[in-house]
Amino acid sequence: MGKSASDGDWGNSVGARVRELRRGRGLTLKQVGERAELSHAFLSQFERGLTTASVNTLQRIAVALGTTVSALLATRTEQEIGVLRAGEGVAVPRADVPDGTTVRSLSRADWPVQPIEYTGGPVEFGDYFEHVGHEMLYVVSGRIELDFAGGRREELGPADVVTYPGSTPHRWRILGDEQVRVLVIVTDR
Secondary structure, eight states, X not given: OOOOHHHHHXXXXXHHHHHHXXXXXXXXXXXXXXXXTOOHHHHHHHHTTSSOOOHHHHHHHHHHHTSOHHHHHXXXXXXXXXXXXXXXXXXXXXXXXXXXXXXXXXXXXXXSEEEEEEESOOSSOOOOBOOXXXXXXXXXXXXXXXXXXXXXXXXXXXXXXXEEETTSOEEEEEESSSOOEEEEEEEOO
16 A cells, blocks of 8 residues: 555654654664564664554554654644644544544644544554553543453543553553544653
C-alpha cells in the first residue's frame, strides 16, 4: 500500500520530531531501536519520512524516548492561545485500529497534557500500552471495556471517567454496535 502525500507529510513531521527528541536526549538510532525493539534501519527510514509507523510502533518509540505518542504527534506552534476546530488536529494514518476509526491529537507538542480523540476503535483487545505520565480516559459516546494487566477490567459508558498511571499496562475495546468516541488525556509526568 503506497503512501499518499498527506501520509508523507505526516511521516516527515513525526519522523523529524522523533529525530529531534532522540538527538536531544543524546541517544543513537541503535539505542532507541534496542529500547523500542525495532531495527535502527527502520528508525532511520522513519526519521527521514521514508516510511510510516503504526500507533503501536509509535508507542514503543515514545516509551524508548521517555515521552508520549501524543507529544510525538502534536504540531508545534508559537501561539499562547490555541483554537482547534472540528476536523483539525493531527490525524494518525495507518493506525493499528479498524478501518473507519480515526485518532486525532488535539493539542501541541510542548503542552504537559496531550488530549487524543478516538472515534471508533478496536473490537478486540490488541497489545497493552505503557507510557510515562498519567492517563485519563473519558467516554463521550458508546461503551468500551478497559483491560489492565493483572486481570482488572472495567466496562465504561457515556460520561464515565477512569484515571491511571501510564506505566500500568492497559488496552481497550468497543462493546456493542453504537458509535464510540473516547477522549484520552495523557500527561508527560
